[in-house]
Amino acid sequence: MPYKNPETHREYQRLWRKNNPDRYQKQQQQWHEDHPDYYQQWYKNNPDYATVHNFELRLTVLQHYSKSDIPSCNCCGENTLEFLCLDHINNDGNRQRMIHGIGTRMYLWIIKNEYPTDFQVLCHNCNMAKGLYGQCPHKLGSKLEYRADGKQPCM
Ligand SMILES: [Zn+2]
């Protein structure tokens, strides 16, 4: 019989579990006895599920922002996938991460929002430098010029 309100149904189940802890525990035990290898089997059938899924998701998003099949850093051209990340152009990466989460969740959010234009692909070097100094040293002519700026590269 379908329940009119799923909330009420959940609440009913919750109360039932609370009032019948022994029967609930037995039910759980029974389920595990009936499905002894459920989780092992699932992982066996989907060995790289998370890894493969994340990799493809990440590649798709990086390809989009690089406008190329081979994603590369928008600053220095680095194209080793492991070194690349997404950068929020307006430099509020922390806020962005807080809202959308990191990793898979952020990539999913980007796709769902039809690729907002304020992201770019950077390598971790350029991204870190931009975060620390406001601008990647690649963008400044030389290291001397950079130091003349009063900002020292060593922390
Ligand atoms: Zn770079």
Ligand SMILES: [Zn+2]
């Ligand atoms: Zn750079």
